[in-house]
Amino acid sequence: MTTNPMHQFEVYRIGPEINLGDINLSFTNASLFMAISAISVLSLLFFGTKKKSLIPTRMQLITEMSYTFVAKMINDTTGSSAKSYFPFIFSLFMFILFCNMIGMLPYSFTVTSHIIVTFVLAAIVFIGVTIIGFVKHGIKYLELFVPKGVPIALLPLIIIIEIISYLSRPVSLSVRLFANMMAGHTMLKVFGGFVISLGLLGGWLPLGFSVALTGLEILVAFLQAYVFAILTCIYLNDALNLHH
């Protein structure tokens, strides 16, 4: 058997060990790749908007496309009332997209394949949306759990189901992204292991599969960032426009 396909998800320390009381704050490969993706987003936006020409360069085109993509997504799902939340959703989308895409490079580390990272992102969205809903509608926000046009007899059951589904939002949001990235990368490594173990004669078939799977994984990396952002928009829509 070749090396363990889970080996790629190992977090190890880079540089000196930093301890703050009982908390280990050392710089790890996960933090390194988070910093790399944040810096890549920043530099894309910085250099893309530096020379504002009428005929855009490739860099400027990518920047404008990502801007209009997210702006259109927010406008379509949440309406114009969510314009002020554009910076948050844009940075969320770009950060997850770059983390996923940089993870597709060989020998790199996928930050979003760790549940704690995705869970923190989902928890920020969940807590933020709940606070926005209560600030905007006050106690009437609880009407979210009472769908319109439901018979009175069914109402107690429906309310319990709605509350459970509301509380399971951060779990499903984080596990979706984490499971997709982890399963995809494990699958790529397993097929890579088949190439070695089948040797020169039989190894070509799994090699072709790996190439196709890499294409699929790049699609999934984009799709999961898109799904995360659009679900954030849908949750925001629930909080901003109650019962619409």
Add this chain to the structure above:
Amino acid sequence: MELEAAKMIGAGLAAIALAGAGVGIGIIFGNYLSGAMRNPSAAAKQFPNLLLGFALAEATGLFGLVVALIILFAF
């Protein structure tokens, strides 16, 4: 039964969740195609919804995978 063997069987059972994901993805793409054949002019507008449905359906199967991994490695 040995604990290790029970873990393996449980992880294998958890992988059955992928059947549901397969059915879901098939329904999504099949219905999209049949709708697009009836009204091709409306097809392009619904493509983002198709991708969203695909990603949501695929994720439910992966929840099963997560259960399998938790059984194998966390207990």
